[in-house]
Amino acid sequence: MSTPETSSRPPNDNPILWVAKPLLTAAKQFRKSLFRPSTIVYPFERLEDPKFREEVAVAAGKPIGIGAVWDNYRGVHALNIDTCISCNLCAFSCPDLCIDMVNVAGGDPKHPKKCPEIDYGKCSYCGFCSDACPEGCLTMTTRYELSVTKRADMVFSPERLYQVYEQKLPMNPIRLERPENEDQILLDPPVCIGCNACARDCPTKCITMLDIVKPTAAPGEKMPKRIWKEPVINDSDCVRCGTCISVCPKECLFWGTRK
Amino acid sequence: MLSLYSVAYDLISIPLTAIAAHLPAPLSAWLVNTTLLNVLGALVFCAILLGASMINTIMLIWFERKMLGRFMDRRGAMHVGFAGLLQNFADGLKLFRKNTRRPKDADFVGFYAAPTAYMVSSLVMFAILPVSTGWSAGALPLSLLLALVVFSFAPLFIFLSAWSSANKYSLLGGMRSAAQMIAYEVPILLAVVAVVVLSGSFDLTTIVYEQQNYWFWAPLFLALIVFVAGMLAEMERIPFDLPEAEAELVEGWNTEFGGMLFAFFMLADYVRALVGCFLIVLLFLGGWTMPGWVPASATSFPLAGIFWFMLKTYLVFGVFIWIRASLPRVRTDQLLRVGWMRMVPLSLLSIVLAVAVVLTKCLPVIGCVPGIGGG
Ligand code: SF4
Ligand code: SF4
Ligand code: SF4
Numbered sequence: 205m206s207t208p209e210t211s212s213r214p215p216n217d218n219p220i221l222w223v224a225k226p227l228l229t230a231a232k233q234f235r236k237s238l239f240r241p242s243t244i245v246y247p248f249e250r251l252e253d254p255k256f257r258e259e260v261a262v263a264a265g266k267p268i269g270i271g272a273v274w275d276n277y278r279g280v281h282a283l284n285i286d287t288c289i290s291c292n293l294c295a296f297s298c299p300d301l302c303i304d305m306v307n308v309a310g311g312d313p314k315h316p317k318k319c320p321e322i323d324y325g326k327c328s329y330c331g332f333c334s335d336a337c338p339e340g341c342l343t344m345t346t347r348y349e350l351s352v353t354k355r356a357d358m359v360f361s362p363e364r365l366y367q368v369y370e371q372k373l374p375m376n377p378i379r380l381e382r383p384e385n386e387d388q389i390l391l392d393p394p395v396c397i398g399c400n401a402c403a404r405d406c407p408t409k410c411i412t413m414l415d416i417v418k419p420t421a422a423p424g425e426k427m428p429k430r431i432w433k434e435p436v437i438n439d440s441d442c443v444r445c446g447t448c449i450s451v452c453p454k455e456c457l458f459w460g461t462r463k
Numbered sequence: 464m465l466s467l468y469s470v471a472y473d474l475i476s477i478p479l480t481a482i483a484a485h486l487p488a489p490l491s492a493w494l495v496n497t498t499l500l501n502v503l504g505a506l507v508f509c510a511i512l513l514g515a516s517m518i519n520t521i522m523l524i525w526f527e528r529k530m531l532g533r534f535m536d537r538r539g540a541m542h543v544g545f546a547g548l549l550q551n552f553a554d555g556l557k558l559f560r561k562n563t564r565r566p567k568d569a570d571f572v573g574f575y576a577a578p579t580a581y582m583v584s585s586l587v588m589f590a591i592l593p594v595s596t597g598w599s600a601g602a603l604p605l606s607l608l609l610a611l612v613v614f615s616f617a618p619l620f621i622f623l624s625a626w627s628s629a630n631k632y633s634l635l636g637g638m639r640s641a642a643q644m645i646a647y648e649v650p651i652l653l654a655v656v657a658v659v660v661l662s663g664s665f666d667l668t669t670i671v672y673e674q675q676n677y678w679f680w681a682p683l684f685l686a687l688i689v690f691v692a693g694m695l696a697e698m699e700r701i702p703f704d705l706p707e708a709e710a711e712l713v714e715g716w717n718t719e720f721g722g723m724l725f726a727f728f729m730l731a732d733y734v735r736a737l738v739g740c741f742l743i744v745l746l747f748l749g750g751w752t753m754p755g756w757v758p759a760s761a762t763s764f765p766l767a768g769i770f771w772f773m774l775k776t777y778l779v780f781g782v783f784i785w786i787r788a789s790l791p792r793v794r795t796d797q798l799l800r801v802g803w804m805r806m807v808p809l810s811l812l813s814i815v816l817a818v819a820v821v822l823t824k825c826l827p828v829i830g831c832v833p834g835i836g837g838g
Contacts, residue, residue: 226789226790226791227785227786227789230534230785230788230789231785233534233535234530234533234534234785234788236536237533237536237537241532241533241536242536242537243537243538245541
């Protein structure tokens with residue numbers, strides 16, 4: 205008998221072992237998981253339940269190695285509406301465009317307060333939004349159960365995100381450090397008309413309008429029609445949201461490198 | 464002696480006699496006549512047997528799911544009923560509710576008749592095999608032969624269903640099934656010949672009683688190995704599940720079947736698994752008898768025979784599950800080569816051994832006893 209597979213077999217291999225070895229391996233596994241298989245009875249036993257983790261650790265005789273991974277989990281977001289400054293940074297940074305800024309109660313009727321609304325049908329749980337949030341009010345929790353029966357239920361309004369926040373679930377502690385030489389908002393003074401739009405809309409109220417000296421007009425020269433004020437930005441309070449740039453009617457604010 | 468048929472007969476005759484006592488004479492005579500009672504008793508007998516075997520089959524599936532789960536470090540069915548006991552009933556109900564669709568080119572008669580025939584031919588086995596004294600349809604002097612004949616019908620129906628469903632994967636699976644049948648039917652029959660030589664009978668009840676002193680697996684160890692391997696191939700279980708090799712052939716010969724027809728195949732597969740285990744227990748593991756060192760109290764309680772028989776059956780099936788969890792599927796050529804070049808010589812050798820035991824009336828461990836070798 206010189207069929208290909210018999211000749212390519214290693215010479216010391218015994219056909220009896222082909223059967224016996226796998227049988228033995230399977231028997232070992234059977235003995236190991238006879239009373240406590242590794243899988244858990246999920247809806248009734250949960251890995252995040254500290255009591256259950258304790259039990260498993262006791263049964264295994266050593267702490268179970270899921271802690272580090274678990275703390276890092278990126279699940280449903282929690283939003284603290286009270287500290288949200290409506291800076292829009294979360295919506296800007298979302299790669300899936302699943303964040304909408306929607307009105308929430310509070311704030312004056314003319315300029316209502318806006319908070320993020322997240323569509324989990326699109327969210328990829330990348331965590332960019334919570335990295336970007338300057339106030340730390342949008343965070344990712346360890347909640348992973350999100351099954352719904354209607355598509356509309358996938359959209360979490362700010363109020364629903366606030367309910368998640370109120371459950372005080374463990375939060376993902378990861379936070380981006382702001383870079384050392386971050387760009388800052390710079391002003392092109394001759395173009396500014398002192399309209400106050402930037403100061404009004406700045407979520408952190410770090411813009412103050414300061415009086416400037418009204419120049420005396422040379423004979424025959426027409427003075428520009430403007431308010432003689434200019435924005436001064438308190439750089440340490442600025443969260444770099446860019447709201448002022450987007451509201452400025454004259455496009456005289458721009459991103460620039462710190463001098 | 465308590466037998467299943469007498470129980471069934473009583474179940475039907477006692478209420479009928481009670482009713483007949485209140486009826487006028489011609490009507491009661493018509494009601495309580497032996498022919499009618501015998502027919503009705505036979506029907507009740509079938510119903511009891513069918514119910515018991517179906518429940519056992521479904522429990523077998525549960526047993527396999529749970530045990531296979533343990534081999535794979537998981538739990539198997541958990542939530543329907545205690546530890547998932549009712550899961551398979553729920554699955555069956557689901558399949559029952561589905562509608563079955565016949566492919567456009569499939570043959571009408573073959574497509575519907577073959578699964579039914581497969582199921583029926585598998586179920587008939589329960590009437591032939593004695594589970595305990597008095598628990599088969601009747602004393603058949605050639606019951607072993609009949610059992611093997613009925614058992615080997617199945618590949619024919621598999622091939623029929625594969626051919627009539629007009630699908631190349633089904634047909635390939637059916638072809639493999641036929642090849643497998645021919646390769647493994649021969650060693651199985653030869654191994655059985657060794658048992659027949661040793662017991663001197665074709666009657667399963669006699670074969671079991673021949674094993675009261677010693678079980679046949681010890682002198683016929685080679686035959687047992689051949690028989691188990693052959694049964695694995697007959698049941699089309701891993702590692703010999705080539706006919707439905709899902710990685711290559713979608714679902715093999717039952718690719719085109721859905722709903723209740725699929726459930727028929729699925730159930731019949733496990734019926735055949737159960738029947739195969741029955742055969743192994745009957746031929747090699749002493750059937751419902753227990754060796755002498757087992758205390759009499761453990762073998763004399765009511766239905767003790769059935770209890771021990773089913774215990775052995777489930778243990779044998781446990782070994783099949785163990786094999787399924789361990790071994791990979793073999794190739795067709797390997798399967799056929801093992802069948803023709805290893806199994807046939809081994810079974811011939813075991814016949815020689817059986818003849819030697821009968822002639823010398825000696826066994827390796829037990830020694831030489833006059834009762835050995837069919838008296
Ligand atoms: S986690 Fe990523 S995708 Fe989801 S809302 Fe936040 S930024 Fe968008
Ligand atoms: S980034 Fe934070 S503070 Fe800004 S709008 Fe989003 S949640 Fe509110
Ligand atoms: S919004 Fe623009 S134009 Fe108006 S005060 Fe601010 S910088 Fe000047």
